[in-house]
Amino acid sequence: MAMIACFDMDGGRGGFTNGFFAHGFDIDSSGGSDKASPANARVEPADRFAAGAPSVVPEDAPRPEHFPTGRTHAQIVALFAGKSQRREQGIARVLEDARAKGKPVDRFVACITYDSEFAPKTTNRRQLLELGIMVPASDSLPKSAADVHRCLWTILYGLARLGIYLTGTDGFDDRALLAKLCATILVEEINDIPPSADMSEFIDVDPIHSFVEDEASLSPDGLSGPFDFGSNDEDEEFGAQPRLDRDRLLPRPDRR
Incomplete structure (x- = not known):
């Protein structure tokens, strides 16, 4: 499993959010049509989260x-409001401490410092x-x-x-992915950071396979190096399993 935190330095500029705005989801219709959206609403950056x-x-x-x-x-708004207030207070302390030491930092640096060093611990x-x-x-x-299927997609959303x-x-089929989430990914200790315009987190649940695909795309066709090894039975068995088309359907950050 690989976790990548993407800090958005231009995030939170507001914009038009439609579709499932109340729950934070927007339907990405092909061709850019708004036919799936009952209304558009312009909101402030903080309100979007x-x-x-x-x-x-x-x-x-x-x-x-x-x-x-x-x-x-x-209830969800109240939950995130409390966590966001705690985070903002922590970021303010980081900024104040830096100024007191004569080494002021900007908010972006203070956010990273608080999130990585001072945020309370939890699990997904x-x-x-x-x-x-x-x-x-x-x-x-x-x-x-x-x-x-219902349990998995409830967790994904x-x-x-x-x-x-x-x-x-x-x-991974639905059961295998749900098992991996419940056994490892969701129970690992993490920092309790509320959703904000500052950052999105991506978790690659199959980094080894992604690496193999990347390597294959870079290798000349028909050539092998001295450290290339033939696949074993387990590799062939895994490769024989049909790959799903789930990643394309997964929610992604709304950057508008």
Whole structure:
């Protein structure tokens, strides 16, 4: 698993958000049509993140409204407001301490300092539970394929609301991806950073396969080097498994 934090120095400029604005999701319709959107609303940068990170999803993705959290909109707004206030107070302390030492820094640096050094600890599982999203233990996943699908996409949309986005999921079926999330990714200790215009986080759940694909694209056709090894049975078995087309459907940050 590889985690990449993308700091957006121009983020939070506001803009037009449509579709599922109240829940932070916007339908990305082909051709740029707004036919899937009942209204457009211009909002301030901070307000865009009041109920979570605004995201876009393709028209053919599972509909976000079919995978609700267990909390009301007001409860989620209050949750993120408290965390955002705590973060802003922490960033202000970093700025004040830097000025007091005669080494002032800008807000961008102060944000990184607070988020990486002073933010309280948590897990993605705990963050999802705060949103009312139940995360099963890795040894007690839902039985039916429909329940696995529902549980997985509820978690995926919950993570997007937190400003966390997955990549490299095409090599996993729904049950395997849910198991990986519940067993490792969601239970690792992280810093408790509320969604904001400052940063989006991307988690590559299959970095080894991504690396292999990158290497293959760079290698001359038909040539092999002294450190290239033939695939073993496990590699062939994995390669024989059909790859899904899930990554294309996953929510992504709304940068508008």
